[in-house]
Amino acid sequence: MSVSERLHPGLNLAGTDPEAHEAAEEVMFGFWIFLMSDLVLFAVLFATYAAMSVQGIADGPRPAEVFDLTAAFVETLLLLLSSFAFGFAMLAMKYRESGRGVLAWLLVTGVLGAAFVGMELHDYYVMVTAHGAPPQASGFLSAYYLLTGTHALHVSSGLVWMAVMAVQISVMGLNTTVKLRLMRLALFWHMLDVVWIAIFTFVYLFGVVS
C-alpha cells in the first residue's frame, strides 16, 4: 500500500512529506481513540445526570428553578465561536505556514474559551448564592456540578495546553511535532464543543422545559 492510500481525511500537514504523514496517521488515530474513551466517561456522567435529575432532587431545587438559559446560550455561542477561531488557526497552519497567524487565532480561541469558563464560574456563583443550590444540596445538583465541572475542567486544561503550544510555536516554530500537537488540540477542542452541545440540550433545554 502506498503512503498516500493510507491517509486519513484531514491529515494534510503539508503537501508532500510522506514521513510526516506516516507519523501523523498513528498519532492521530491514537488520539481519536483517547477521545473515544473520554467520551465514554462523559456518557457515564450523562447517564448519572439523567438518573439523578429525575430521582435525586430530594428536597432541593428542581432543574428549572436554577438554570439560566440565557447564560447557557451565551456560553454556547462563546464555545462555538472559539471552535470557529481554532478552525482559522488550523487553516493558517496548513495554507500559510504562518506561526504568527496561528498564534493570533489561538489567542482569539483562548480568550473565547476563557470567557466561557469565566461565565460558567459565574453561573456556579449565582446558583450557590442566589438559589441556595450548591452541589451538596441534592443528588441532582451533585450530578449537575460533576458533569458541567468535568467539562469545564477539560476546557481549562485545553487552555493550559493552548498556552504551552503558543510557547512551543514561538520557540520551536511550526515543525511537524508542533503541528501534530496542534491538530490533536484542535480535535480535543472540537470534541468539547460537541459535548457542550449535548450538555446544552439535555441539561439546560430539557431542564428548563420539564
Place this chain on the structure above:
Amino acid sequence: MSWELIFGQLKWSSLVFTGAIENPSLSEFIASGAGTVAVLGAVASVILLTVKGWWVPLWRDWLTSVDHKKVGIMYIVIALVMFARAVIEAALMRAQQLSAYDSTGFLSADHFGQLFSTHGTIMIFFVAMPFITGLMNYVMPLQIGARDVSFPLLNAISLMLTLAGAILMMVSLVVGQFSTGGWTAYPPFTGIQFNPGEGVDYWIWAVSLGSIGSTLTGLNFAVTIYKKRCPGMTLFRMPLFTWTTLCTSILMIFAMAPLTAATAMLALDRYAGFHFFTNGQGGNMMNYANLFWLFGHPEVYILILPAFGVWSEVVATFSSKRIYGYTSLVYATMCIAVLSFAVWLHHFFTMGQSANVNAFFGIATMVIGVPTGVKVYDWLLTMVGGRIRFSTPMLFHINFLLTFILGGMTGVLLANPSVDFQVHNTLFLVAHFHNMIIPGVLFGMFAAVQFWFPKVFGFRLHEGLGRASFWCFAPGFLLAFFPLYWLGMMGATRRTYMWADPDYLPWFALAMAGAALILAGFTLMVVQIVVSVRRRAQLAAPLGDPWDGRTLEWAIPSPTPEWNFAVIPQVVSRDAFYEAKKAGHAYRSPVAYEDIEVPRNTATAPLIGLFACAWAFGLVWHIWWLVAVSFLMMWAVVIVRSFETDTTETIPAEAVKAANEAFLAAARAAPGVSREREMTSDNRGKALPEGLESLSGPVSSGAAVEVLS
C-alpha cells in the same frame, strides 16, 4: 505552623505499630508484624541495592526504560510481589475461619475486613491486571512483528501509575488502616458517615491510579495492533494471543471509565459532601452498583481473554499442531467481548429490580457460555491427533480445561436469578469466582511464564520444579475452593469472620489445607526461578525457539534484542515462523540492514509515577499542600518533556547486522533438538519441527524476509 497544616490527619498513632503497644492482642501483633515485614522488605531492598551497587543500573536500565519488553517484565515483577502478599492474606483468612468456630478466632472483625478488602483489591488490580498487562506488553509486539508499541512513553507512564497504586497499597500496611468495604467498596458503607477514617480513601486512590494506567494501556495496545502489524500480517493472520490482546484492549478503553467515574463520585461524596451514593438527599447507592459492575463484569473478561490467548498458544505448541478452529476462536473472542457489557446486572439480582430485568440479564449471562464452549471444544480438538508433550504449561492447560468447565457450570447456575437468590452472598459465590479466576487467569499466567520465560531471559525454567509446583497448585486449588461450594449451600456467608455451625468445620479445615498447598506451590515456583537462575548455563536456549514455536516471536534470539527484529519481517500466512521452518526459509539472512531508531530512556515516567503516588498519599491523609505541589509537579514534568526534541537514538545498521548474523550463523550451525529431548540440556533453542526432522542441518542462505524499501 500547626501539625495539621503540615501532616494533615497523619498522627503518630496512625502507624500500625502503635496499635500493638496501646492495645496488645494477637490481631494487632499480626498487623504490626505485616507492617514490619513491609518496612523490613523496603529496608532490605535499599540495603541490597546499595551494597550491590545496583541503584544506577536499576535507574538507568529499568525505571527510565521505555522498552516495551522491560516494561512488561517490570509489570510481572509487581504482580508476583503483590501476589506473595495477597496469597499470604488469603491463608491468614482461612486460618482465622478455621479457628473461629464458636469463638472469635485470633483476628478482630475489623482486621478480617481489611484482609478480604486488600486481598480482593490486590488480586484483581495489582496481581491479575499487571500480570496480563505485562505479558501483553512483552509478547504482543513480537507476535505482530513490530519494533515497539505505538506510544512507548505512554506505556512507561501506565506502568508507573500502576506501580504508584501498588506502593500505596503497601504503604497502607504501615500507615493507617485499609478499607473494610471489600474490593467492591459499596456505599453507603464506604461513605463518610459509616467509614470516616482513611481506609476507603486508600482504596479509592489506589484503584484510581491503577484504572487510569489500564485505560492508557488499552488505548496504546489497540493502536499498536491496528497500526504496527508487519507487512502481510492481516487481522486474520494474527496469532490468537494478539487477538485476545486486541479485544482486551478495547474492553479496557470502554470499561475503565465507569470505574473512574464511580471512584471519583465516591471521593466527592466523602471529601466534599456530595450526594451521589449517600442515604439521604437524593443519593442512591444503586447508581454505584451499576457503575461499578459496568466496569466489574467486563473486568473479568479483561482478565480472562489474554489467558484464553495464552491457552491457545500453549495447546497448539505442545500438541505440535495447528490450532483447531482459528476463525471460530477469533469470533468467539469477539462475541465474549461484546456480550461482557450486557450482563453486569447479574451482580445484583437481589437488589430489587423487576423479574423481567433479572430474566433478561440471566439469559444474557448464560449466552456467554456458548462462545466459551466453542473455545473449549477448539482446544480439545487441537489436542486430538496431536503429539502432546506434558510439560508444565500443558499440565496447567489440561487442569484448566477440567476445572474451568466446572466453574463455568456453577456460573450458569448463578446466572439463574432464582438460584442466585438462594446462594447470594454465600461462599458458593466465592467458590465460583475463584474457580474461574484461578484456573483461568492465574494458572494461565503461570503457564505463560513457563512458556515465554526462555524467550525473555534466554534460558528455560527448571522443568521438574515447575511440575512440582503444578502438583501443589492443582490439588491445592481443588481443596481450597471446592469445599466452599458445600459451605455456601449450607448457608455460610462470605466475608464472615466467625461462625457457630459444627457442620462447617471439616470443610473449613479442607479449605485451609488447600490454601496451605497453594502457598507451597507458590514457594516452589519461587524456588524454581531461583534454581533456574543458578543453573542458567545448563538451561540456556539462546537460539530462540525451544518449544518448536509457531509465531514470530520464536524466530528471533533469546533474550530478545533491543530492536526486536533486525529487519521487519514479511509474513504470508498464519503461524508465520512455523511455515518458514517448514518451507526451509527459517534463519535466512536478510538482503540488507538499516539503521534502527529507538526511543531514548527518560526520567519522565518514573517522575510522574512518583508525584502521582505522593498526590494520592496526600489525598488519603488530607495533606493539602502535598496534593497541590505533587499535582503541579506531575504536569510540570509532562510540559517540560514536551519541549524535549531529542527523544530517540539510532542503532547503526552495522551493529544490528553483526548481532543478527552471529545469531543466524549459530542457529544454522546448531544441530537442533528433537521433541523428546526438549527438556534436556541439549535444547539450546533450535527446535526440530515435529514431522520435519529431516529438514535439520544448515539451510541454504537467501532471503526469508524481504527488506522494505
